[in-house]
Amino acid sequence: MQRTFFIYLLTLSILVPINAQRLTSFLAPGTDNTAIVVCPGGSYFWHDTKTEGTDVAQWLQQQGISAFVLDYRTGGVPAFILHFRLLFRGNRYPDAQDDLREALQHIRQHATEMGINPKHIGVMGFSAGGHLAMSAAELFPQEERPSFVAAIYPVVTMTEPCVHKRSRRGLLGDSRVRNEQLCDLLSLERHVPDDCPPVFIVNCKDDPVVHYHNSELLDDALTAHGIAHQYIQYTTGGHGFGTSDTKGSDESRQWKEQFIEWLNTLF
DSSP states (O other): OHHHHHHHHHHHHHHSOOOOOOEEEEOOSSSSEEEEEEEOOSTTTSOOTIIIIIHHHHHHHHTTOEEEEEOOOOOOHHHHHHOGGGTSOOSOTTHHHHHHHHHHHHHHHTTTTTTEEEEEEEEEEETHHHHHHHHHHHHSOGGGSOSOEEEESOOOOSSSTTOOHHHHHHHHOGGGTTOHHHHHHTOGGGOOOTTOOOEEEEEETTOSSSOTHHHHHHHHHHHHTTOOEEEEEESSOOSOOTTOSSSSOTTGGGHHHHHHHHHHHHO
């Protein structure tokens, strides 16, 4: 019986389709545009493809910014339910980071034909996607890093008590959640480089999903390294509001205008 169950898990891990990297483009008219890769949240297990994906990209496009929604590899719902990555690799770190690296390379290589300034390519991520976006600014070689990062209610730490445990499991895989070396490497408050690109951070103190202290840790680390950044903490708004005109609160929905104002100071 036990052997049959293991064979079932192995078969499932093979049959579950891997989220091959996919970029959905929302190009703004004109030339020399800023571009942003959008990384939806979903605990590194799935994607909020609408509120934190296509809706965001369409809003950016309306602002004259070319956007690309990245369908990066995640653990997947079967891995979340069955824990089969205790036995089989599945999707896990560094798959999502590799997908983002390839996406940035692709956009830079085709920037001219898409009307994009190759020096003005940033990454915006939400929740676990915010962790992914910020990891590009810290873990990628300097020449492959984005020009700026926007981390919206981001997951940050993999070691502190405020860790979002589901995202940690989604990123590392069930067999590596206690790997101290990986948890340290992927705790972004610990590895801010002195040449980190500018960062925009937003979160809400009443966030019921990712503890607000995650963003405070990142803010403190960026400040300690003298990195240009803006951190906005709202009192209300919760989590998962993306660019929605109805989710969150009147207070938290201000982040969109504040981000555009901040971006205009960079270029």
